[in-house]
Amino acid sequence: MRDLEELADRLRRFAQARDWEQFHTPKNLAMALAGEVGELLAELQWLTPEESSNVMDDPESAARLRSEVADVMIYLSRLADVLGIDLIDAAHAKLDQSDKRYAVETYRGSARKAPPLV
Amino acid sequence: MRDLEELADRLRRFAQARDWEQFHTPKNLAMALAGEVGELLAELQWLTPEESSNVMDDPESAARLRSEVADVMIYLSRLADVLGIDLIDAAHAKLDQSDKRYAVETYRGSARKAPPLV
Amino acid sequence: MRDLEELADRLRRFAQARDWEQFHTPKNLAMALAGEVGELLAELQWLTPEESSNVMDDPESAARLRSEVADVMIYLSRLADVLGIDLIDAAHAKLDQSDKRYAVETYRGSARKAPPLV
Amino acid sequence: MRDLEELADRLRRFAQARDWEQFHTPKNLAMALAGEVGELLAELQWLTPEESSNVMDDPESAARLRSEVADVMIYLSRLADVLGIDLIDAAHAKLDQSDKRYAVETYRGSARKAPPLV
Numbered sequence: 001m002r003d004l005e006e007l008a009d010r011l012r013r014f015a016q017a018r019d020w021e022q023f024h025t026p027k028n029l030a031m032a033l034a035g036e037v038g039e040l041l042a043e044l045q046w047l048t049p050e051e052s053s054n055v056m057d058d059p060e061s062a063a064r065l066r067s068e069v070a071d072v073m074i075y076l077s078r079l080a081d082v083l084g085i086d087l088i089d090a091a092h093a094k095l096d097q098s099d100k101r102y103a104v105e106t107y108r109g110s111a112r113k114a115p116p117l118v
Numbered sequence: 119m120r121d122l123e124e125l126a127d128r129l130r131r132f133a134q135a136r137d138w139e140q141f142h143t144p145k146n147l148a149m150a151l152a153g154e155v156g157e158l159l160a161e162l163q164w165l166t167p168e169e170s171s172n173v174m175d176d177p178e179s180a181a182r183l184r185s186e187v188a189d190v191m192i193y194l195s196r197l198a199d200v201l202g203i204d205l206i207d208a209a210h211a212k213l214d215q216s217d218k219r220y221a222v223e224t225y226r227g228s229a230r231k232a233p234p235l236v
Numbered sequence: 237m238r239d240l241e242e243l244a245d246r247l248r249r250f251a252q253a254r255d256w257e258q259f260h261t262p263k264n265l266a267m268a269l270a271g272e273v274g275e276l277l278a279e280l281q282w283l284t285p286e287e288s289s290n291v292m293d294d295p296e297s298a299a300r301l302r303s304e305v306a307d308v309m310i311y312l313s314r315l316a317d318v319l320g321i322d323l324i325d326a327a328h329a330k331l332d333q334s335d336k337r338y339a340v341e342t343y344r345g346s347a348r349k350a351p352p353l354v
Numbered sequence: 355m356r357d358l359e360e361l362a363d364r365l366r367r368f369a370q371a372r373d374w375e376q377f378h379t380p381k382n383l384a385m386a387l388a389g390e391v392g393e394l395l396a397e398l399q400w401l402t403p404e405e406s407s408n409v410m411d412d413p414e415s416a417a418r419l420r421s422e423v424a425d426v427m428i429y430l431s432r433l434a435d436v437l438g439i440d441l442i443d444a445a446h447a448k449l450d451q452s453d454k455r456y457a458v459e460t461y462r463g464s465a466r467k468a469p470p471l472v
Binding site for chain 3: 391407
């Protein structure tokens, strides 16, 4: 079983082994998360919408995207662990709100209102 | 079992029901992810390191943090689904590299080199 | 004359009058800058390239964009002031490098290589 | 005179000479801006508040900070030019609001309310 909990455990042990927990404040980890998202944006910034939709067709681009998305996941997982937040539970709690807030019949296909997830 | 796959499925169905898949290009989703990370930063930006470490002690702050972290998770999950990336596998692949790159004996407690995870 | 120096002065006095200089570390200001850029992204994230190019045609959108761009400018100005960096000089120094690095004849119209400014 | 207008002119000519204006939509430029802010955050993310306040004392750190701040300025200038926004005027308009919103006597030294600029 490779799941979120196992990933958080691995990151915790990684930091402990190097005595790096001292640097892993929520503030610092949120900055690192933002830095990694910046690198992800850089992979997509000059692409047309269509090019961005096909970005995984090219093996080199796919490898870079996979790497950047992984980095974001790693810092998000570490941050959530430090904060004591269950990522899956927290996401579903927000989506329960979204289900009520964005009724299907009202929002279907509407581009007038920016289409969010949350 | 509530796991990452179930979350991705829920997000996909949420978007399909509202005909919002047309907006969910990798480019757009990466921007939305970055926007949510910006909101997360805003919760932590004026705190001292110590205050950020204790941010979950206050129920109101904790609720806001939980909400912002959830939003980041939601867009990351949706982006990974659209790109066909397995978040857990991709994260472990990066950490396999980090294990080799940052040998425990060399990097232990070192603040000279910025302490990363990846 | 309303220039960058005058703006930096106004921000410095604004912070001094409220005893907020204590919060204006480079680290905190960079986070605030990133938070404001996140709000700017949120204005543009679901737009097509064409819609984004016409975003100033709608008075309400234009006002929001103007406001978000201003917020970014404000934190960038304040950060540069705290760091003692002249924004204009620093930008030209980078562009001097870009002039050499991206020769017109080599890069003209090329979309293969991501078209940067710096 | 080296001012904001001259910088915007130089960036416009730089893009025109390489036929890169086609890539410089507000959406793409905002993403590039966010990417550069991410690199700036990466320079500061593991520093203590005190270390971040002294970051310009080390010549190598100072050069990197100057370079990253310049990149942010460059994309902000280009974005504002494409949108037709005067950065200085827009910033002062926001600060006129802040002057009213954050009365000195109410907010002086207060850390309870997050100390903003805008």
